[in-house]
Amino acid sequence: MMQIIAWMTSFILMLSIAVVFIWVAVKSRVRKEYDPIVKKWYKTRKVYGTGLIILMLVVTIYTLRELPYNEPVYGATEEAKVVDVEAIQFGWDIDERELEAGEPVEFRVTGADVNHGFGIYDEDMNLIQQTQAMPDYTNKVYVTFDKPGTYEILCLEYCGAGHHMMKDEIVVK
Numbered sequence: 745m746m747q748i749i750a751w752m753t754s755f756i757l758m759l760s761i762a763v764v765f766i767w768v769a770v771k772s773r774v775r776k777e778y779d780p781i782v783k784k785w786y787k788t789r790k791v792y793g794t795g796l797i798i799l800m801l802v803v804t805i806y807t808l809r810e811l812p813y814n815e816p817v818y819g820a821t822e823e824a825k826v827v828d829v830e831a832i833q834f835g836w837d838i839d840e841r842e843l844e845a846g847e848p849v850e851f852r853v854t855g856a857d858v859n860h861g862f863g864i865y866d867e868d869m870n871l872i873q874q875t876q877a878m879p880d881y882t883n884k885v886y887v888t889f890d891k892p893g894t895y896e897i898l899c900l901e902y903c904g905a906g907h908h909m910m911k912d913e914i915v916v917k
């Protein structure tokens with residue numbers, strides 16, 4: 745669902761940019777007095793610039809509120825089940841591939857060789873959680889699978905010739 749919204753939003757934005765370009769191209773044939781146009785658009789630019797700075801400040805502060813993103817947002821609890829994950833060229837070493845629905849899980853993700861990306865997809869291929877799998881470092885991510893099913897693990901970072909083969913599965917009962 746989020747991916748569809750993201751795609752539709754990008755599409756609408758691309759379309760609006762295309763419309764502006766076409767409009768400019770069509771209007772460029774019309775001759776007009778230069779000075780009034782400059783004056784008008786300098787003013788518009790000031791208003792637009794100020795508005796944009798304010799908007800970006802608001803969005804930045806708003807999105808930083810939930811840092812660290814990792815913690816209770818995704819259902820972390822004291823009694824989360826710990827599952828160790830190690831990425832190796834080109835596969836996954838996951839110490840528990842069968843999990844239970846409704847059970848909070850803490851994935852501890854690391855890498856044996858190079859940087860990989862640990863991505864968990866649901867059955868509709870929506871990305872539900874991801875983190876980097878890095879050598880000499882352990883990233884923790886939390887997931888509570890709410891539906892039983894087969895969840896796919898894919899590598900999200902190009903890590904060599906066999907990157908596309910880095911697939912695995914987690915079965916939630």
Ligand code: CUA
Nearest residue numbers: 860899901903
């Ligand atoms: Cu591992 Cu891409």
